[in-house]
Amino acid sequence: MRLVVVLAALLSGVVAVVLAAMVPAAAVESSTSTVSWPPAGAAPEPTTLLLVPYRPATLDAAVPCRAITAARGRSGATTILATVLGGPAEGLSVRTTPTEGGPGEPTVDVLASGRRIPVDVPDEDCALTIRADAAGMRVTVGDPAGSPTVTVPGxxxxxxxxxxxxxxxxxxxxxxxxxxxxxxxxNAPTAQKSGGTDGKPDTRDGRFxxxxxxAGDGSVGSLTTGWFGLPALRPGQELATSVAGRTSDGTSLTWQFGDGDRVVGSRPVVETPEPDRGYRGYAADPDQARLQDRANPxxxxxxxxxxxxxxxxxxxxVRLVAVDDRTDENGWIALTGPRVVDVVPLGRWLAGRGPVLVDWAIAFAWPCTGPxxxxDGGVAQTPGAFITAPTGPADLIPGERTAAVGPIGDLLPQRWTQGADGLTLGQDSGGSFAGLSADGDLRELDTRLSSEPGRRWGRVLVPELDDLxxxxxxxxxxxxxxxxTAGDPPPDVGGLVSAP
Structure with a gap:
């Protein structure tokens, strides 16, 4: 019986060794995505295009010479084609630039990965083609098979x-x-609840x-705004103002209400105090918490x-009355005119905005968002909103930070939760959605927990993509x-080869 057991063990060992030796030789599937803009049959329309990784393996672009002629006829610099907004940086841009100090024809430049490649484009029916791959970049005007090509190796x-x-x-x-x-x-990233207002200040032009x-850090004084009409508030509506700086401890802000020319009452503008837990845990005791609050600008x-x-x-x-009696560098207040906002559950507000990205660091704390x-396939879908962890206060107090009892979101290091610089949106950290920061601004939605309004529960960031x-x-x-048996392919991404 012992001999049978020994033989079975030996046989099992031999089979395991053979199978282990076969694993490296097993075939694998390798997938490649080809992203085309515009889609077949559609007109070119500026769009987000979030590639993961940011540099594709190959990039081909075609610009008809008639498009260049049209750009030359416009005043000022004109971007004919670009893969990064706001300038070429490490992206690709084909643009025309007026000639300095003269009426000559605008120059045509290809800017790519920090390099400028001037090209001579005739006024005829031709095309400017660009090919970028691991070998470098090739720029051709005319037929790629027979026309001169500008090559930038590497x-x-x-x-x-x-x-x-x-x-x-x-x-x-x-x-x-x-x-x-x-x-x-x-992969498909993860998933929230609470209430928020979509009340953007009507102050983008600075009128209110x-x-x-x-007047400088040492200035003091008071302000009384003009009167604003106050409609009857419907259920779910509240009166709102946006503030920066301080609203207490030497500065104050007050609602003042009128009926015709008569003042009928006033109410202080109050910020709900933050609970003494969670991110307040950065301070070791209540005295340090108060000191931290005073130091936070x-x-x-x-x-x-x-x-x-x-x-x-x-x-x-209604009007607002502001008083600033502080002379230190943090003693100031800024405010906007009053407005009426609709307060709605966050889930209702998010419905219909498209997919909602929940930062991986708080996914377990807020699992109920939706799509x-x-x-997928090296391309990231553009989210309609981004839910991330709250930011902590400025920690100017020496010593160890402490983490008090609270939801998971309270225990995250600050470097994980810095919005555009965090792990999800940060380009330096390889975030899959880094293109959101490159393509526009991220506006923070006003939100609060209905049961604990002062608590820093998290943030909702909304991409503002302008014309994209x-x-x-x-x-x-x-x-x-x-x-x-062919071995691993080289780790080559967009011409950037990792050193062995």
Whole structure:
């Protein structure tokens, strides 16, 4: 019996060794995504295009010479085709620039990965073609098979966060961009609840914005705004103002209500105190917490509201009275004119905005959001909103930070939760959605927990992409079977090869 057991063990060992030896030789599937802009049959339309990784393996662009002629006819510099907004940086940009100091024709430049490549484009029916791959970049005007080509060996494939142009209509016809990227990243990120207001200040032109800092840190004084009409507030509406700086401890802000020319009441503008836990745990004791609050400059804008029940009966107008009696560098206040905001559950507000990205660091704390943006085939879907962890206060107190009992979101290091610089949106950290920061601004939505308004529960960031549409491109995916005996492919991404 013992001999049988020994033979069975030996046989099992031999089979395991054989199977282990076969694993490296097993075939694997390798996928590649080809992203085309514009989609077949569609006109070029500026769009987000979030590639993961940011540099594709190859990038091909075509610009008809008639588009260049149209750009030359416009005043000022014109971007004909670009993959990164706001300048070439490490992306690709084809643009015309007026000639300095003279009436000559605008120059045509290809800017790619930090390099400028001037090109001579004739006024005829031709095309400017660009090919970038691991060998470098080739720029051709005319037939790629027979026309002179400008070659820049070793130039990295440009980054791609968008596909955009200043041209429109027939002038943009024929523009195209095609990126091939390894389909390495296939996953669907994660998922929230509470209430928020979509009350953006009606102050972008500065007509109803005031502040006490303009005269310097040592200035003091008071301000009484003009009267604003006050409509009857419906259920779910509140009176709001946005503030920056301090609203207490030497500065104050007050609602003042009127009926005709008569003042009928006033209410202080109050910020709900923060609970002594969670991010307040950075301070070791209540005295340090108060010191921390005093040292925190509070430069960010935030929205403060007043419930309808606090509005005096008969009031048909409202104004704000601000007082600044502090002379230190943090002793200032800024405010906007009053406005009416709708307070709605966050889930209702998010509905219909498209996929909602929940930062991986707080995914377990807020699991109930809904559809999530895909990261599939080397391309990331553009989210309609981004839920991330709260920021902590400025920690100017020496010594160890302490973590008090609280939800998971309270225990995250600050470096994980810095919005555009965090792990999800940060380009330096390789965030899959770094293109959101490159393509526009991230506006923070005013939110609060209904049960604990002063608590820093998290943040909702809304991409403001200006004229960019979301994901207006086509993706085709191909899969090839690679035998294991061929070995691992080189770690080559957009011409950037890792050193062994």
């Amino acid at each position: 130039l990295a494939v440009p980054e791609v966060f968008a596909a955009t142009t200043d041209l429109a209509g027939d002038d943009a016809s024929g523009l195209s961009l095609e990126a091939r990227t390894p389909a390495w990243f296939d 914005t005031w502040g006490s800092r303009a 509070q430069v960010g804008w935030r929205t403060l509201t007043l419930e309808p029940s606090a509005v005096p009966d008969g009031a048909d107008r 999530l943006p895909r990261v 549409a979301a994901d207006r491109y086509a993706v085709a995916r191909t899969t090839a079977t690679v035998p294991g």
